[in-house]
Amino acid sequence: MLYPELAPPGTVVRIVAPSGPFEERAFEQGLSELGDYDVRFSADLIGRRLGFLAGDDRARREELQAALDCPEAGVIWLARGGFGLTRIAHQLDWAGFMRRPKWIVGFSDGTALHQACLARGVASLHGPNVTSLAEGERENVASLRAALVGQQPSAWTVRPWTEGRVVGPLVGGNLTLLCMLAAAGSLALPPGAVLMLEDVDETSYRVDRMLTALQVGGHLERVAGVVLGGFTNCSPGRFEVPVEDVLRRSLFPLGIPVVGDFPSGHGRERRTWIHGAPVELDAAAGTLRPLPAR
Numbered sequence: 001m002l003y004p005e006l007a008p009p010g011t012v013v014r015i016v017a018p019s020g021p022f023e024e025r026a027f028e029q030g031l032s033e034l035g036d037y038d039v040r041f042s043a044d045l046i047g048r049r050l051g052f053l054a055g056d057d058r059a060r061r062e063e064l065q066a067a068l069d070c071p072e073a074g075v076i077w078l079a080r081g082g083f084g085l086t087r088i089a090h091q092l093d094w095a096g097f098m099r100r101p102k103w104i105v106g107f108s109d110g111t112a113l114h115q116a117c118l119a120r121g122v123a124s125l126h127g128p129n130v131t132s133l134a135e136g137e138r139e140n141v142a143s144l145r146a147a148l149v150g151q152q153p154s155a156w157t158v159r160p161w162t163e164g165r166v167v168g169p170l171v172g173g174n175l176t177l178l179c180m181l182a183a184a185g186s187l188a189l190p191p192g193a194v195l196m197l198e199d200v201d202e203t204s205y206r207v208d209r210m211l212t213a214l215q216v217g218g219h220l221e222r223v224a225g226v227v228l229g230g231f232t233n234c235s236p237g238r239f240e241v242p243v244e245d246v247l248r249r250s251l252f253p254l255g256i257p258v259v260g261d262f263p264s265g266h267g268r269e270r271r272t273w274i275h276g277a278p279v280e281l282d283a284a285a286g287t288l289r290p291l292p293a294r
Contacts, residue, residue, distance in 0.1 A: 001169070001276050003123045003293060004074065004101040007148040009036035011074040014067035014102075015130060017045055017054035018089075019109040020082020022131045027079060029134035033141045037075075045079065053084045061088040069096035074103065075148065080131045081108025086180055089116055098122075103148065105129075108200075108266065111173030114275045115181055118171060119188055123293070126173055126196075126264065127272030136268040147272040155289040156262060156271070158227065161248065163284045164257035166224040167291065170279045172196035179210040182217055191222045194281050194288075196273075198229030198265030203237035204246045211250040225257040225281045227288060230265030257283035 007013075013034065024046050031039060042063055048055040055063075067076045089112045104113050104124040117124040127144045128136070146152070172178065172195045181187040189195065199207065214220055234243040244260075251258050259281065263269035278291040 001123050001293070002101055002121050004103045006150045007074040007103055010038060011148075012038045012040060012070070012072045013075040013077050014070055014073040015039060015041035015045065015077050015079055016064045016067050017048065017079040018060045018064045019054060019078065019084040020052055020080050021049040021054045022080040026131040026135065030128075030130035030132070033133050034145070052082065054079070057088050060084060061091055064088070065092055068092065068094065068102075071100055076102050076104045078106030078110045078113075078129045080129050081106065081110060083109060085109045085112040086177070086184065089113065090186070092116070094120060105144070105272070107264070107270070108174050109177060111177035112181060114171075114173055115187060118190070118276050119186075123274050123276040125272050126275045128270045132270060136270050140270045140272075143271040147274065152274070152290040155287045158259035158286050158288050159261040160283045160286045161258040161260055162252065162256075164225070165280070165282045165284070166192070166194065166257055167278060167280050168192035168194045168224045169276050170194045170196060170227070170273060171276055173198065173275070175199040175207065175210050176202065179213055182214060182219055187219060189219060189223060192224045193222065194225045194227060194279055195220075195223045196227045196229060196262060196264065198231065199234060200230075200232045200266035202231070202234045204234065204241045204243045205237055205239065207231070207234060207243055208246045208250060211246070215250070220254060223254070223256065225283070226251050226254070226259070227262045227281065228258070228260040229262045230267035230269065232266040257281055259283050259286065259288065262288065
């Protein structure tokens with residue numbers, strides 16, 4: 001796994017909006033948390049909108065491409081999630097990025113870029129988008145800043161659902177995006193992966209449908225463990241089936257360690273973690289421990 005250079009204060013950060021439009025106030029609040037970085041973004045970024053997208057496909061693709069190619073930037077930070085990356089991600093040229101890898105920071109729709117980085121053997125940062133950085137817990141800000149300079153917690157506390165201990169690369173992200181990438185033929189989870197899953201605003205039967213699709217498609221066959229983040233506002237639906245029941249019924253038969261309450265996702269806890277980096281998952285002890293990555 002290739003790790004981009006550390007990004008201390010003063011590093012050039014290119015902000016892009018390759019997905020949905022966003023509120024200016026939330027954007028400015030997020031920017032203020034990284035005020036000691038050299039933050040740059042296009043003049044038309046704020047207010048750019050085309051329905052549920054932050055501009056047309058060409059504008060969003062060219063903006064993201066310019067950030068990937070930028071030789072000065074050390075970080076590419078997504079303004080917001082939403083929807084739109086899967087419309088353009090397959091059209092990107094990664095040659096400039098591979099000459100000078102950068103930390104790509106974001107989550108939700110940003111899962112598409114994390115998977116694209118993973119396919120090229122490059123680590124990325126699953127963490128808050130600009131507009132979601134300031135709205136959650138203050139620890140989210142500290143977590144992102146620490147990750148940018150190469151600092152990780154000694155371990156995260158998680159809730160044991162099953163027993164077992166495994167070591168593998170921590171990958172994954174938003175369940176809906178992973179399912180869509182699988183449908184497009186662009187999901188490739190590494191052997192022995194510790195798979196992190198989270199989602200928002202889905203009903204339990206849709207979560208069941210997506211997990212079933214991943215399983216039937218063979219995408220969970222080589223997964224060594226599962227780490228569940230937040231399933232925020234995921235309702236039981238009209239059949240009143242709790243999402244946790246769906247997760248247990250779908251994941252327990254895999255016979256691998258499963259834990260919950262990982263502080264990542266669309267809730268107030270949005271800690272930053274290195275996508276693709278090795279971890280030790282000890283389900284019995286209720287810990288997820290980052291391992292030396294360099």
